[in-house]
Amino acid sequence: MNTQSERAMSQTDRINTESPGPATVPRFQTHWNLVSGQLVAVELLWQGEILDGLDACGHPLRERQEAACRQVATVLDGHVGDVRLCLPLEWLELALPGTVDDWLATLAAWGLKASLLSVLVPERRAATDGKALATTLMPLRAAGVEVILGGFGAGASSLSELRELPLDVIRIDRAVVPDIVTDSHDTSLTRSLIQLVHGLHMRVMADGVTHDDQLQRLVDHGCDLAQGDCFGAAQTAEGLHALLHAGASMPQGLLGTRPRRRTLLLVDDEAAILSSLKRLFRRDGYHILTATSGRQGLELLASQPVDVIVSDQRMPEMTGIEFLREAKRLYPNTVRLTLSGYTDLQSIIEAVNEGSVYKFLTKPWDDDLLRNHVAKAFEQSELAAENCRLGGAVHRANRELIVANQRLSRMARDESARRLAMQSAAGASRDAxxxxxxxxxxxxxxxxxxxxxxxxxxxxxxxxxxxxxxxxxxxxxxxxxxxxxxxxxxxxxxxxxxxxxxxxxxxxxxxxxxxxxxxxxxxxxxxxxxxxxxxxxx
Structure with missing residues (x-):
């Protein structure tokens, strides 16, 4: 967070510490856009408490939560920019009796327009009650309410069921997110889920993000939205006012929008060679990381972004080709070079055929030639990163256009149906x-x-x-x-x-x-x- 927002966070953390527990004081979790770095929504945290009960002060819980939502509506109304209030569907069903139209009318009376509302749907509802759920969600989404499916990746809903629901955002369950940095299987699973949801023309939100390393990896994988303790503790309605007034935003360095320092990873089991390479490349201003084994190199790749890798071939436990093959699988945007004193043909063939290396260089090396190859590798990396950024921007724009077209089509169909109904009613009136x-x-x-x-x-x-x-x-x-x-x-x-x-x-x-x-x-x-x-x- 920026300095102002950190100060606001500390103030609201103090408010949260002094306030009663979550059953008595409603709290709200923030949603953040990983492309713009802006706060885009606040979600009412509700764990299924009995709404007809009393809080510690003897006030009805329903009135306390409704009052908090009204207060948040006032805060959001005075904020410059579109920030949504996200309400759990089950809370709406229990707190606001009547039909969907009745819900929207009540929320509008609180100062909440449909275009500034989100509804969170639990994944288990999609798995057990898909048709009835779709009947409830369609008029909400047609009115402009954003629909979020929570708990994806840890439940039993099928893709065919998801396609039948009017959804805008799918939130990856917090059980999938925590090991994204250290566990290669979870990294692949998370990246696959993000690509899968994007293929359905929906946006992806990560739940339970706790630290910056997870956040950076999610940004690298193209995740659209995130929430969790990484962005601060859950806020009271009063705390949200301080947070929004401070103009909270994510650090630009996490978003990949500012050029970062070129990072070079050198991997060799001989310390003397690593020292020579560091002296050679220090004059070029690179941020240099060193590892004495392939396993150590993978740990460094998991902890921070790397642009170019230069690896020895003959190393104990894991050869250079094996290391670069794994690096390519987990971090395909890196540019990989092999620097080896053993030019056996089989190693070269494996490296080239598998696409694991950009260049295969030999020891002893020519300083100027090696520096030139590494400089070209950085240019290749930056070109690929820019292409990836532009491709992501085009892909996001296409998804937004598809969603907008779908919503406009539904609105047109609804308007056509209303017009036909009015014409039919007018015809019936004339006949009568x-x-x-x-x-x-x-x-x-x-x-x-x-x-x-x-x-x-x-x-x-x-x-x-x-x-x-x-x-x-x-x-x-x-x-x-x-x-x-x-x-x-x-x-x-x-x-x-x-x-x-x-x-x-x-x-x-x-x-x-x-x-x-x-x-x-x-x-x-x-x-x-x-x-x-x-x-x-x-």
Whole structure:
């Protein structure tokens, strides 16, 4: 972290130490973007406590957690930049009764827009309840909520199940992450999981990152997001305010965005040769590491990034080719050279055919020639790193475009479905009005005649002909009479004579979301009714 954020961390650590336990004071874990180095989300830590219980002070836990979320919403609203609040799906289901729309409405009332929300889904739900889960998640994601699947890599969900779920981020379980630096098998597993998730056009988050070595290796493997103790202790709502105010960010050196010092690893079982090589390359300004065996060389590779390796061939326990073969498997971006006094053809063939070495050089060496070969190797390494960086940027941009296109497609489908539903409802309404045993006229708020049903066209052609314009004078006279509450009854209607025909007339306002849409006037002829009084004639 930078200096300001470290100071904020120390302050919030003190707050956390003095505060009661996690069951009484809600805490939040930060999510970090490993590309930009920025804080992108805060997650409510919830281990399934009983929401209807009481905390140590006698306050309901549900109210305490809801109040904390409201407070965080206020903090995030005042922060420059998009920082999401991540809420566990199970917490939403227990704390916010009702449908998904009800959840979104409640959260919006707290000040949390859907576009600034994330939902964390446990992996076991995907394995046991995939179809019902998809039904819940689809409207959330369509509204703009980010969906994160947690616990990947340690559960029983299959890839086919994951493909059926509307997911944005897959979080690698913390059980997979800890040995990423020291265990070659876990390193390969983590890299494979990252590549697998990227192949599904989703982003990857690592959970439980505890130190910078793990973080650096995750960055090297192209991981997108991370969370864990490496970024500081879990925060209270008050602590988050201090953290965001300090402008916390990851050190740029961990992100690979700044050129680091060229690092050269020399491996030889003879100390005198290592000393000679160090003196030779010191003038070139390299950061030089030395190892007296292949095993020691692998340990150095695991502890810090290396650009170029120069290794002897004949060494005890592990030959140079065996060492470089393992280095290539675990750290394929390194450029590897062999420097050997034994030029047996078989060794050269193995090194070249397996692609383990960039150059095969012989002892004794020419100083200028060796320095030139190593300088070219560094250029090759930097070119490959730049290609990898650009390729990663293009790949991330493509993934984001794919996700955006998928979301836009779903929104378009939803909008099309809504439009069809509205058209269907409008058609059904027209059919219902056409089936009424009375004439129906629709008058808009602007006073224009906007609708007539079939019976209105048949019984009142002189009025229906004004459709799309101002009503006929006789119709306007009737509307004026209906506009006087004393002249009509909402239930019995107005009994009047229209052009010598007796009729009952009703006028009802059509409500809208913000203001009335207009009025419906319904006219029913009374063939046997008495003629209305003269003062009530239209």
């Amino acid at each position: 009005l056409d089936g009424l045993p009375m004439a129906v006229f629709g008058i808009g708020e602007d006073g224009m005649l906007a609708y007539v049903n079939r019976l209105a066209v048949r019984q009142w052609p002189e009025w229906s002909s004004a459709l799309g314009g101002d009503p006929a004078p006789s119709m306007l006279q009737l509307l004026t009479a209906l506009g006087q509450p004393a002249q009509r009854s909402d239930t019995d209607g107005l009994c009047t004579a229209i052009n010598g025909r007796n009729a009952l007339v009703w006028l009802h306002q059509v409500p809208g979301q913000k203001k009335p849409l207009g009025h419906l006037m319904m006219v029913q002829l009374l063939e046997d009714a008495a003629v209305a009084a003269p003062d009530r004639l239209a």
